[in-house]
Amino acid sequence: MEGREFLNKILKEMKKCIVGYETVIELLTISLLSEGHVLLEGVPGIGKTTIAKNFANIFGLKFSRIQLMPDMMPSDITGFYYYNQKTGDFVLKKGPIFANIVLADEINRTPPKTQSALLEAMQEKAVTIEGKTFKLEEPFMLIATKNPIDHEGVYELPEAEKDRFMFKIDIDYPREDEEMSMLLRKHEEKFYETNQIMTPIDLKYAMIDVKKINVNDRIFEYICGIVRSTRTDDRLEHGASPRASEHLLYASKALAFLNGRNYVIPDDIKFLAEYILSHRIKVKPEYGLEGMSEKDVIKDIINKIEVPK
Numbered sequence: 001m002e003g004r005e006f007l008n009k010i011l012k013e014m015k016k017c018i019v020g021y022e023t024v025i026e027l028l029t030i031s032l033l034s035e036g037h038v039l040l041e042g043v044p045g046i047g048k049t050t051i052a053k054n055f056a057n058i059f060g061l062k063f064s065r066i067q068l069m070p071d072m073m074p075s076d077i078t079g080f081y082y083y084n085q086k087t088g089d090f091v092l093k094k095g096p097i098f099a100n101i102v103l104a105d106e107i108n109r110t111p112p113k114t115q116s117a118l119l120e121a122m123q124e125k126a127v128t129i130e131g132k133t134f135k136l137e138e139p140f141m142l143i144a145t146k147n148p149i150d151h152e153g154v155y156e157l158p159e160a161e162k163d164r165f166m167f168k169i170d171i172d173y174p175r176e177d178e179e180m181s182m183l184l185r186k187h188e189e190k191f192y193e194t195n196q197i198m199t200p201i202d203l204k205y206a207m208i209d210v211k212k213i214n215v216n217d218r219i220f221e222y223i224c225g226i227v228r229s230t231r232t233d234d235r236l237e238h239g240a241s242p243r244a245s246e247h248l249l250y251a252s253k254a255l256a257f258l259n260g261r262n263y264v265i266p267d268d269i270k271f272l273a274e275y276i277l278s279h280r281i282k283v284k285p286e287y288g289l290e291g292m293s294e295k296d297v298i299k300d301i302i303n304k305i306e307v308p309k
């Protein structure tokens with residue numbers, strides 16, 4: 001299937017369950033195509049669960065949801081062995097991480113020890129339970145949510161965990177016309193769950209097409225230039241990792257595919273940079289007090305770096 005048709009089919013089906021958020025859905029699609037994970041940041045009741053669950057339906061993928069809580073153990077995520085009295089054996093009870101699309105709600109409500117169960121899952125696509133390693137489902141995508149206005153009883157995500165997310169997406173409130181349209185459709189009961197409209201095989205073929213997208217040397221230089229600039233910028237406490245460069249590359253190939261091109265252009269990188277870099281860099285407090293944000297610095301860096309022709 002051609003890339004543009006692939007995206008349009010998804011956007012059209014998602015309209016059944018949600019008003020607006022086309023960019024969020026496009027970024028989720030890019031992430032799925034390039035085997036990335038997504039951190040959704042947004043206040044309660046903004047449609048995060050609705051988007052994630054219905055997105056999984058589209059490909060008939062197995063979906064699971066984990067509500068993270070302060071007293072949770074890593075085994076609540078990964079699974080555990082229990083003793084079966086009838087057979088006298090230890091039997092594996094797989095945890096909710098064994099699904100294709102896993103929604104980890106309020107990821108920062110659980111202590112680092114439990115969050116660390118996600119680190120191996122995110123990078124290795126495997127989990128270790130009592131010394132034995134198990135491969136996760138394929139494809140595997142973690143969608144984590146975080147509420148930006150909660151400050152009590154939450155834990156800052158470790159840098160190593162943040163770095164494993166391809167994108168951080170800030171979900172803003174809908175526009176007024178969108179909220180009005182939502183009310184009307186709620187009133188008329190015209191929201192529906194999405195159906196499966198593509199198979200996992202369609203997804204697999206699209207992923208193969210993404211791998212074939214051409215990337216010019218100038219684009220490699222452009223990615224390197226942007227990411228490396230974050231490491232030497234005086235306004236930042238720390239810059240982005242090589243994993244960020246890698247994610248920019250993979251995501252830009254998926255975006256090129258969805259735009260019906262077989263090569264990456266600088267605009268792909270420009271569009272993706274804020275979603276890929278903002279959670280991996282940190283503005284120094286003195287600049288933060290002046291109202292400068294991570295996104296401002298990224299915009300500035302992009303404006304300064306020469307765009308390849």
Ligand SMILES: Nc1ncnc2c1ncn2[C@@H]1O[C@H](COP(=O)(O)OP(=O)(O)OP(=O)(O)O)[C@@H](O)[C@H]1O
Pocket residue numbers: 017018019020042043044045046047048049050051105174182
């Ligand atoms: N843009 C929208 N279009 C249609 N319905 C919406 C939209 N935004 C929110 N809703 C509705 O608001 C309700 C809450 O949505 P949902 O549970 O997905 O939010 P959430 O962001 O996951 O909240 P929480 O952080 O509390 O889990 C649902 O009934 C959903 O249908």
Ligand SMILES: [Mg+2]
Pocket residue numbers: 048049050105
């Ligand atoms: Mg929710």
